[in-house]
Amino acid sequence: MDDSLFQMSRSGLLRTSVNSSSLQPTLSRSLRNVNNVSALSETLIDPDDSNRGRSHVDVLFPQFFDILQAHNNESETFEVLLSLSMACRKVVEELQLEIERGMGGEQGAAHRRASISWLKQEIDTWRLLHGIYFDRILLQTDNQADFEMQEGPALGGSEKMVISQLYTINSTLREYQLVVDWLEACYDRTDAENLLHCHDRMMAWENTLFQLENLQGAAFGKKHEIVKSLDPDAPVREKLSLHALDEEDNMRLGRAIFGAIRRGRIDDALKLCKHYGQTWKAAILEGWRLHEDPNYEMSGSLVSEKLPIEGNPRRDVWKRCAWSVADSKSYDEFTRATAGVFAGHLSSLKALLHNNWHDLLWAHIKVQIDIRVESEIRECCTKRYQDMPEDYWNGKMTLEQIFDELSVAKDVSVKDFAKGQLGIIQRHLILDTCGELLQHMVRWLETDASKLSSHQLRFMAHIVLFLRQIGRVENEKHAEKIIASYVESLLARGDALLIAYYAAALSNRLQVKLYSQFLEKVEQKRARELAIDAALQAGLDLEQITRLTVENIRNTQQPLGEFGAPHAGEISAPDQLKISALEWLTFLPEQRSELLWQACAMMRIYLASNKIECMRKTFLMVPSDVVTSLAGTFGSLDSLPPREECSLKEYLCYKVYLAGIDSFIEWNRRSQNPPQKPTSIAAITSQDNFTERLVSEQKQLNYRNELVRWQQKVKEQAKQTTEALYNILLFPEKGWLVDPFISKEPENAAQLNWEHRLLQMEKLRSLCLPEVTMLLHEVMSKSGDLVGCVRLADEISSEHRQLYKVYTKHKMAELLAKIADSSLELLNTKQDPWGYPFTA
Numbered sequence: 001m002d003d004s005l006f007q008m009s010r011s012g013l014l015r016t017s018v019n020s021s022s023l024q025p026t027l028s029r030s031l032r033n034v035n036n037v038s039a040l041s042e043t044l045i046d047p048d049d050s051n052r053g054r055s056h057v058d059v060l061f062p063q064f065f066d067i068l069q070a071h072n073n074e075s076e077t078f079e080v081l082l083s084l085s086m087a088c089r090k091v092v093e094e095l096q097l098e099i100e101r102g103m104g105g106e107q108g109a110a111h112r113r114a115s116i117s118w119l120k121q122e123i124d125t126w127r128l129l130h131g132i133y134f135d136r137i138l139l140q141t142d143n144q145a146d147f148e149m150q151e152g153p154a155l156g157g158s159e160k161m162v163i164s165q166l167y168t169i170n171s172t173l174r175e176y177q178l179v180v181d182w183l184e185a186c187y188d189r190t191d192a193e194n195l196l197h198c199h200d201r202m203m204a205w206e207n208t209l210f211q212l213e214n215l216q217g218a219a220f221g222k223k224h225e226i227v228k229s230l231d232p233d234a235p236v237r238e239k240l241s242l243h244a245l246d247e248e249d250n251m252r253l254g255r256a257i258f259g260a261i262r263r264g265r266i267d268d269a270l271k272l273c274k275h276y277g278q279t280w281k282a283a284i285l286e287g288w289r290l291h292e293d294p295n296y297e298m299s300g301s302l303v304s305e306k307l308p309i310e311g312n313p314r315r316d317v318w319k320r321c322a323w324s325v326a327d328s329k330s331y332d333e334f335t336r337a338t339a340g341v342f343a344g345h346l347s348s349l350k351a352l353l354h355n356n357w358h359d360l361l362w363a364h365i366k367v368q369i370d371i372r373v374e375s376e377i378r379e380c381c382t383k384r385y386q387d388m389p390e391d392y393w394n395g396k397m398t399l400e401q402i403f404d405e406l407s408v409a410k411d412v413s414v415k416d417f418a419k420g421q422l423g424i425i426q427r428h429l430i431l432d433t434c435g436e437l438l439q440h441m442v443r444w445l446e447t448d449a450s451k452l453s454s455h456q457l458r459f460m461a462h463i464v465l466f467l468r469q470i471g472r473v474e475n476e477k478h479a480e481k482i483i484a485s486y487v488e489s490l491l492a493r494g495d496a497l498l499i500a501y502y503a504a505a506l507s508n509r510l511q512v513k514l515y516s517q518f519l520e521k522v523e524q525k526r527a528r529e530l531a532i533d534a535a536l537q538a539g540l541d542l543e544q545i546t547r548l549t550v551e552n553i554r555n556t557q558q559p560l561g562e563f564g565a566p567h568a569g570e571i572s573a574p575d576q577l578k579i580s581a582l583e584w585l586t587f588l589p590e591q592r593s594e595l596l597w598q599a600c601a602m603m604r605i606y607l608a609s610n611k612i613e614c615m616r617k618t619f620l621m622v623p624s625d626v627v628t629s630l631a632g633t634f635g636s637l638d639s640l641p642p643r644e645e646c647s648l649k650e651y652l653c654y655k656v657y658l659a660g661i662d663s664f665i666e667w668n669r670r671s672q673n674p675p676q677k678p679t680s681i682a683a684i685t686s687q688d689n690f691t692e693r694l695v696s697e698q699k700q701l702n703y704r705n706e707l708v709r710w711q712q713k714v715k716e717q718a719k720q721t722t723e724a725l726y727n728i729l730l731f732p733e734k735g736w737l738v739d740p741f742i743s744k745e746p747e748n749a750a751q752l753n754w755e756h757r758l759l760q761m762e763k764l765r766s767l768c769l770p771e772v773t774m775l776l777h778e779v780m781s782k783s784g785d786l787v788g789c790v791r792l793a794d795e796i797s798s799e800h801r802q803l804y805k806v807y808t809k810h811k812m813a814e815l816l817a818k819i820a821d822s823s824l825e826l827l828n829t830k831q832d833p834w835g836y837p838f839t840a
Helices: 010-014 038-045 054-058 060-070 074-101 105-142 144-148 159-169 171-186 206-213 234-238 244-262 266-275 279-285 315-327 333-343 346-352 357-380 399-407 412-419 421-431 434-451 454-469 476-491 496-503 508-520 525-538 542-555 573-585 589-608 612-620 626-634 642-671 687-729 754-782 786-797 809-828
Strands: none
Touching: 054 060, 054 074, 060 074, 060 454, 060 496, 074 105, 074 454, 105 171, 105 421, 105 454, 159 171, 159 357, 171 357, 206 244, 244 266, 244 333, 266 279, 315 333, 315 346, 333 346, 333 357, 346 357, 357 399, 357 412, 399 412, 399 421, 412 421, 421 434, 434 454, 434 476, 454 476, 476 496, 476 508, 496 508, 496 525, 508 525, 508 542, 525 542, 525 573, 542 573, 542 589, 573 589, 573 612, 589 612, 589 626, 589 642, 589 754, 612 642, 626 642, 642 687, 642 754, 687 754, 754 786, 754 809, 786 809
């Protein structure tokens, strides 16, 4: 069927009420086979994709995204719905083709059929949305001014004219008709089309005729008394049956005729009647048409040719007779239901369509349209009409009453569908109670979230997106919860474009939360770049997202894994994950300050935990141009905000600390690896050992040269190490890991845990500075700089930096003991305890 089914003119709405018999083609889509959506969950969650067609269904995720991307203008809102249904239909066709090919065996075919059943219902719901809201949003809005100027159909017009005007000005009746059109288009009873596949064109009741003409009776009917006449009313009048074969053919024809009417194909029903020789039934089916005499309307014109009269001038009499047929027990259920469709007889329709929610809804709304049309005709047309029974007029109901009745139906399948997800969704879309629909969806998420598949969430989320676009969302919190649930289901798929696009439909808080959850799972550099690009394209708040991502990873306590704690100098997998998370802050130059802040926070933890390798790798994650980058961002280093100024100094403190530690490690390595002294060779006096003597002497010479070079390198390295360690102790301004002077704390100091940071830095000073002092003493002591060792006391006791405050009594006593040892050594070298020579 053409996807523009519901883009119909107003005349198209009069299919079953005015004289036009041109019917729209069917959609051939079913809403009948699956009443419980759990079948979808079982099908689409099954991990075995090879024989269940899951990959075909999962393609809807990117396809729906592509459709929304391609139709991003408000004028294309309704084209989106048609494209969504088209995408689902293509998947259905692929699954049906796989079933025909026998892929997956019986089990695979069963799962594919379940997927097809769900997708067909989804297709129909998209078309319902398109049809009914196209009228509500566009037609009703565009013609509202014209409708307000018309009080109603003009009196005295023909039946067809009156009802045409009624459909034009009455939006409620139009919506009723749209729902009927949709239900007829969705009807898929292929068995009804195949009921008569084995029959050819024939004369009606030929077996009964043969038996009446043959005194000996027919082979299969001679034991049963049959009718004596062959007029159409004979079975009812004589209360006798036809020949058994004719009764069976009659029942099959009646079922096929009603099936055609149920699909909205009245012309097909007429053709069936004529094809199988029951032309009187075809004539009866013509009696419902509204009457109009164009010659009467054109009586004042100069047209001399007489135009044919349309419709049934005695339609009221025909309708009363049709009511009697529908109300009679003498006719079969299909004949009664066929008459009941055109006579507004609900009981006859309910008796036949009692086990399907959509069939019953169709029957109820058909009756309501019939009552409204009949009431308008009798009010506006001047002719006298045959009275209808009181039960006919008492059948008037509202849509709310209809749905309430369906929800308490006796049939279990009807009741289950009415209370199921699809029934509730379609009910509230028809009633235009979108607020209640969203409440139901939220309730499903809160109570049965585990039972909802990702495709059901996809379906619900796109309904919400459409309703939001047309302004039908009353509670944004409900809408966001539904869309957020869909985004959460997309996280497992890992498609950055989809996650970013749908996250952009949420509030900033949820955007940041959900997209950061996605980024936490992305570890490869290329994948991270794609995720950043997707977020930028979707307009997400990338700075907040990456900040939260790094903080979440940094604060997560990860297990060490199956290999336990790493060896000394190695980095554990959890630490590696935390350090690599800083990469999220390196993609945008404007995030250098955040990168610096987060890196310093991590280095404080690693330094306190004595994880120097982790600290070093964290330091290397910060680009070397961070200082110039900050200066460029804020104009100059003098104009840095308090947070950036403090974190920059902290970063430089760690840079100096790592340089000092690395220099000490290098000095220690060099000092502990002197050149190996060659093994001594015993004195050799023999002339034959002259060669060996020369080799030995050369080795000794090389050793002495290497030793001199080694001593010089150790001396130079000791000097560099001493300077590097002194750089830590004598760090400019207030000292190492002490913030520069700032007029006031940052505005978001509480959020930054500013006080906790200051406490951490003070603790690190008390841990690291005494250790650095001891390392410095060790280097100078082993290098022979005893005077420098003693003068350490001056630096520690200086009031300028007040380094003595970071010492505990125990550590201070340990340092003083080391300095005292150095003073004793100075005394042994004929100098005073401070390294000055004695004077006479």
